[in-house]
Amino acid sequence: MMDVKRREFLRLAGLGATLGIGGKTLYEVVKGDEVLASTAHETHEGTRWAMVIDTRKCVVHDCEDCIAACHKTHNVPTFEDPKRVIKWIWREEFKGAFPDQNHMFMGDEVTDKTVPILCNHCDNPPCVKVCPTGATFKRKDGIVTMDMHRCIGCRYCVVGCPYGARSFNWSDPREAIKDIDPAFPTRCKGVVEKCNFCADRLSLDKDPACMEACPYKAITFGNLGDKESPVRAALKGKYTIRRKQGLGTGPSVFYIV
Amino acid sequence: MHDAMKVIIGLVIFLGLVTAPFWFNTVGGTSARQPELVVGTDVKECIEPTGWMRAYHMDLLNQWRDEVVREGKKDFVSSTGKTWEHMKLTGTCLDCHTQKDKFCDRCHDYSGVKPYCWDCHIVPGKEGK
Numbered sequence: 001m002m003d004v005k006r007r008e009f010l011r012l013a014g015l016g017a018t019l020g021i022g023g024k025t026l027y028e029v030v031k032g033d034e035v036l037a038s039t040a041h042e043t044h045e046g047t048r049w050a051m052v053i054d055t056r057k058c059v060v061h062d063c064e065d066c067i068a069a070c071h072k073t074h075n076v077p078t079f080e081d082p083k084r085v086i087k088w089i090w091r092e093e094f095k096g097a098f099p100d101q102n103h104m105f106m107g108d109e110v111t112d113k114t115v116p117i118l119c120n121h122c123d124n125p126p127c128v129k130v131c132p133t134g135a136t137f138k139r140k141d142g143i144v145t146m147d148m149h150r151c152i153g154c155r156y157c158v159v160g161c162p163y164g165a166r167s168f169n170w171s172d173p174r175e176a177i178k179d180i181d182p183a184f185p186t187r188c189k190g191v192v193e194k195c196n197f198c199a200d201r202l203s204l205d206k207d208p209a210c211m212e213a214c215p216y217k218a219i220t221f222g223n224l225g226d227k228e229s230p231v232r233a234a235l236k237g238k239y240t241i242r243r244k245q246g247l248g249t250g251p252s253v254f255y256i257v
Numbered sequence: 258m259h260d261a262m263k264v265i266i267g268l269v270i271f272l273g274l275v276t277a278p279f280w281f282n283t284v285g286g287t288s289a290r291q292p293e294l295v296v297g298t299d300v301k302e303c304i305e306p307t308g309w310m311r312a313y314h315m316d317l318l319n320q321w322r323d324e325v326v327r328e329g330k331k332d333f334v335s336s337t338g339k340t341w342e343h344m345k346l347t348g349t350c351l352d353c354h355t356q357k358d359k360f361c362d363r364c365h366d367y368s369g370v371k372p373y374c375w376d377c378h379i380v381p382g383k384e385g386k
Contacts (some may be wrong), residue, residue, distance in 0.1 A: 139329060145324045148377060180384035188376035203331045244308055 047141040049121065049197055050226040050252040051208070052234040057218035059113040064091065066116055069213030070195070075186045077176035084176075086167040088195040089118040089210055100257075101241060114208070115255065119144065119165040119195040120243060123250030126156035139236065142224075142252060143197045153190040162247055166194045167189075224252070292367045295359035304335050304349075315372075324358060346378045355381075 070076070070089045077086050091114035095102050102111050125144045127136050135150035136157050158166045172189045178187060184200060187193050198208035206212070211219040222229035235254060242251040273280075303310045305317070321344035324330040333341040333349075343349050354360045357380050365371065 137327070139327075141329070145326075149322055149326070180379055182379040182381045182384060185347070185377040185379060199329060203325075203329060 014039045034237075036075045044160070046225050048252070049202070050222065050224045050231045050254065051118075051211075052117055052220040052231050052240065052254045052256060054218045054220070054234070054256040055113075055115050056256060057092075057216045059115060061216060063215065065215060066210035066219065069209040072179075073181060073209045074184055074196075075173075075177050075180055076193075077173035077186075078178075079176045083188050084170050086169065086173060086176075087195060088193070089116055092114065092117045092241070094104070098241060099244060100244060100246060111243075117163070117165075117243075118253060119161075119198050120163055120211070120249065120251030120253045121195075122252065124248060126160040126162065126249060130156040130160040132156065132236060139199070143199050145199055146192070146194065148185070148191055148193070151191040153192065155192060157192055162244055162249065163251075166192050168192050292363040293359075295356050296353075296361060297355035298353040300353055303353075304333070304339075304341060306336075318374075319349075321346075329364055345372060347381065352380060 065089075067089050071078070071087075074088060076088050079085050092162060093111065094113050094115060095111040097115050097117055121142060121144045123142070125136075125138055128138050128144060131137075132154060133150045133152055135147050135149065135152070136144065138144050153168070155168055158168055169187055169189050169191055173187055174180065177186060198206070198210075208219070208221050211221050220230045220234040222231035224231055226232065231254075234256070238256050240254040241257050244252055245251070305313075310317075321333065325344050329366055331343060333344045335341070341349060350361075361372075
């Protein structure tokens with residue numbers, strides 16, 4: 001005969017389940033840190049790199065200097081075939097970049113203007129959550145970056161990113177890079193790539209390549225955690241928007257409109 | 258046992274044939290030789306002792322890779338306390354070992370190792386290949 005009677009066992013099991021012993025409760029799953037991170041993480045401590053793009057200084061020009069500089073220093077290939085395009089930073093029409101920010105009365109002169117778009121280095125990045133190998137991860141300073149050595153090319157992140165910030169190498173990228181810079185590795189067929197917020201340049205105390213190249217000084221970069229930083233100055237007192245803010249990803253790229 | 262002689266002769270021939278490659282190499286002096294490595298620099302020492310490097314350079318590279326990519330570090334401090342500005346496969350290793358084909362590749366071909374690093378990391382002078 002067992003010591004614990006059936007009734008008693010059920011009672012204990014029920015108590016255990018209520019307390020969530022031996023597994024995550026539904027509450028934890030739904031409301032856990034990960035899910036609420038988009039709001040909780042808004043309090044930035046330490047270093048939190050961010051970018052402010054002043055579209056007022058940018059949209060009026062038909063300039064792609066930031067794109068050229070970024071793609072040059074990081075050996076990003078230029079494919080003509082639209083299906084194979086690889087991009088770290090590019091220009092997108094206002095209506096596509098901010099689908100929740102425009103309406104039919106704005107006029108084409110606003111909605112068709114293009115703004116620079118790049119990885120948002122989200123507070124709560126969906127790409128990190130879906131990556132099965134830890135190839136995409138968030139650094140302590142907030143940069144969401146890729147460890148190419150771990151990328152298995154599954155492309156979950158391409159689907160997970162709501163900003164289209166990721167590109168997949170369908171073929172050998174070296175065929176489409178004019179002058180390869182030996183200082184930064186290329187990628188190879190079968191891996192995903194995206195903007196790294198110039199982590200490579202930051203470690204050398206250099207500013208991001210796009211910011212450095214902008215002739216109109218439309219891009220500001222700095223540490224959100226530092227009250228004196230240029231990004232905090234650029235954000236203060238101005239109306240700024242972020243892409244698809246309602247999704248709760250918490251982008252670190254801000255746009256002054 | 259009138260076949261003993263035949264058996265012994267057979268055995269001798271058999272052993273001779275089986276060990277033939279060894280005799281052939283010893284007498285002919287064609288035994289496998291270590292590949293000739295061109296270090297590629299005037300510097301006298303590697304970043305760590307040569308013997309250690311020979312055995313563990315792949316582990317060191319993995320450590321560098323993780324520290325640079327995942328931890329955002331930059332400098333390497335060797336066991337002798339010397340600091341190196343970077344931890345880069347191309348920028349550091351190949352800066353001294355300037356002839357990859359006569360150093361890394363020669364030894365790897367000999368050992369049957371085929372690192373895939375160069376699909377992405379660039380060999381100076383061989384960009385795009």
